[in-house]
Amino acid sequence: MAIRCVASRRTLAGLKETSSRLIGFRGIQTFTLPDLPYDYGALEPAISGEIMQIHHQKHHQTYVTNYNNALEQLDQAVSKGDASAVVKLQSAIKFNGAGHVNHSIFWKNLAPVKEGGGEPPKGSLGSAIDTHFGSLEGLVKKMSAEGAAVQGSGWVWLGLDKELKKLVVDTTANQDPLVTKGGSLVPLVGIDVWEHAYYLQYKNVRPEYLKNVWKVINWKYASEIYEKECN
Amino acid sequence: MYCKKIMIVQTIRRTATCTTQLNYQKAEPSIKLKTHTDSTGVCSPHLSLQLELQSQSMAASTAVTANYVLKPPPYALDALEPHMSKQTLEFHWGKHHRAYVDNLKKQVLGTELEGKPLDHIINKTYNNGDLLPAFNNAAQAWNHEFFWESMKPNGGGKPSGELLALLERDFTSYEKFYEEFNAAAATQFGAGWAWLAYANDKLKVVKTPNAVNPLVLGSFPLLTIDVWEHAYYLDFQNRRPDYIKTFMNNLVSWEAVSARLEAAKTASSSSA
Numbered sequence: 001m002a003i004r005c006v007a008s009r010r011t012l013a014g015l016k017e018t019s020s021r022l023i024g025f026r027g028i029q030t031f032t033l034p035d036l037p038y039d040y041g042a043l044e045p046a047i048s049g050e051i052m053q054i055h056h057q058k059h060h061q062t063y064v065t066n067y068n069n070a071l072e073q074l075d076q077a078v079s080k081g082d083a084s085a086v087v088k089l090q091s092a093i094k095f096n097g098a099g100h101v102n103h104s105i106f107w108k109n110l111a112p113v114k115e116g117g118g119e120p121p122k123g124s125l126g127s128a129i130d131t132h133f134g135s136l137e138g139l140v141k142k143m144s145a146e147g148a149a150v151q152g153s154g155w156v157w158l159g160l161d162k163e164l165k166k167l168v169v170d171t172t173a174n175q176d177p178l179v180t181k182g183g184s185l186v187p188l189v190g191i192d193v194w195e196h197a198y199y200l201q202y203k204n205v206r207p208e209y210l211k212n213v214w215k216v217i218n219w220k221y222a223s224e225i226y227e228k229e230c231n
Numbered sequence: 232m233y234c235k236k237i238m239i240v241q242t243i244r245r246t247a248t249c250t251t252q253l254n255y256q257k258a259e260p261s262i263k264l265k266t267h268t269d270s271t272g273v274c275s276p277h278l279s280l281q282l283e284l285q286s287q288s289m290a291a292s293t294a295v296t297a298n299y300v301l302k303p304p305p306y307a308l309d310a311l312e313p314h315m316s317k318q319t320l321e322f323h324w325g326k327h328h329r330a331y332v333d334n335l336k337k338q339v340l341g342t343e344l345e346g347k348p349l350d351h352i353i354n355k356t357y358n359n360g361d362l363l364p365a366f367n368n369a370a371q372a373w374n375h376e377f378f379w380e381s382m383k384p385n386g387g388g389k390p391s392g393e394l395l396a397l398l399e400r401d402f403t404s405y406e407k408f409y410e411e412f413n414a415a416a417a418t419q420f421g422a423g424w425a426w427l428a429y430a431n432d433k434l435k436v437v438k439t440p441n442a443v444n445p446l447v448l449g450s451f452p453l454l455t456i457d458v459w460e461h462a463y464y465l466d467f468q469n470r471r472p473d474y475i476k477t478f479m480n481n482l483v484s485w486e487a488v489s490a491r492l493e494a495a496k497t498a499s500s501s502s503a
Contacts, residue, residue, distance in 0.1 A: 058469040152422035152441035174421040195460035
């Protein structure tokens with residue numbers, strides 16, 4: 001298709017997105033593992049450095065690698081007009097693409113204590129939480145309970161329903177993004193409850209992980225997203 | 232009458248290392264037992280009869296306490312080292328499996344499921360895929376007991392005899408079966424299990440999510456590997472492929488698989 005843009009030096013230089021790159025003539029964007037905005041050990045004792053390193057360098061990297069592979073295969077299948085190959089690739093794209101997206105959000109949802117991790121949200125998000133959940137404690141209790149109840153692997157989310165203009169707590173299975181629970185849902189805080197997110201430190205005691213993770217939740221980031229989406 | 236029926240089950244049990252033989256019948260909750268009654272009116276067992284469980288009393292008398300009990304693996308918790316660590320067994324059996332059993336007991340208390348055999352609860356709460364609350368605990372209790380008995384110290388490698396012949400028949404070679412089982416275990420996304428199962432006189436590899444097992448899909452489980460992260464994380468972290476390889480090469484109990492296959496063939500040929 002002639003309309004596909006060829007990556008030129010100028011185009012590449014103009015790229016602002018640091019976690020993606022163009023390959024080939026077709027301009028298919030593939031992805032790279034985003035850096036963590038803090039050291040692996042910076043979230044201790046809530047989340048161990050060992051977990052952060054494996055979680056980032058192994059699990060998230062694997063999602064990125066597999067997502068890129070799936071995208072390249074998809075590109076070939078699309079250009080060959082191979083409809084069944086395209087359809088067959090969807091689950092790999094969903095698993096790995098969503099895994100990449102979810103984890104990219106997750107690293108921003110966390111912050112070391114000395115950089116504001118655990119500090120309660122102020123401003124409009126703080127008020128919205130009080131309105132919808134009675135208090136931050138109320139929200140934390142609800143999210144922790146729902147996160148603990150996820151069977152198998154998944155995530156627990158605080159989201160904003162853009163349409164109804166209200167905050168929502170929900171869970172998703174595996175790497176399903178929050179938007180699969182509602183088209184107008186925007187994730188504000190996601191907590192990974194796959195066992196790999198806590199097992200080396202908390203073993204089978206997921207509730208203990210959920211109790212401690214709040215000490216490093218980055219409410220500043222959540223507030224930024226909330227304010228941006230509300231305007 | 233009832234003690235004879237119990238004898239039938241015990242006979243099957245004694246021929247197998249796995250105590251979950253009771254589950255080798257069609258995935259239907261209500262089933263009848265047939266026996267042979269001789270001229271003196273004595274009801275006696277013979278193995279060719281349909282192995283079906285009376286829904287309540289007999290099953291209850293033999294199965295309930297067994298099924299609601301955290302049965303230890305048929306080996307010491309350190310016996311699978313270095314392939315599966317004692318620490319893993321301590322947590323996986325001692326905490327995870329224990330919790331499924333304890334929570335199931337609490338969950339069925341005071342409900343119509345209370346006292347029912349485990350496989351009955353599994354089928355009922357599977358509810359054709361629209362899972363009811365007790366399914367997770369019930370199926371996971373079953374799955375884990377089946378998993379411990381799928382392994383043994385110095386296990387793994389290639390089976391022999393009839394089992395090998397059947398693997399070669401249905402997968403063309405042991406290596407092809409290994410490849411397929413490995414792929415199923417490696418690509419089950421998120422939590423779940425990979426299985427060797429038997430249905431319609433054929434062996435097949437199946438992968439299932441979370442707590443689902445082949446019982447609810449109408450086939451007889453023969454072998455399983457747990458691919459929930461808790462099964463391998465302490466020993467292998469993210470390296471699930473290494474865990475699967477270690478399981479296949481060093482842990483599989485082909486004796487258990489053979490015994491289960493025999494029971495499955497008996498159950499399915501007589502329930503036709």
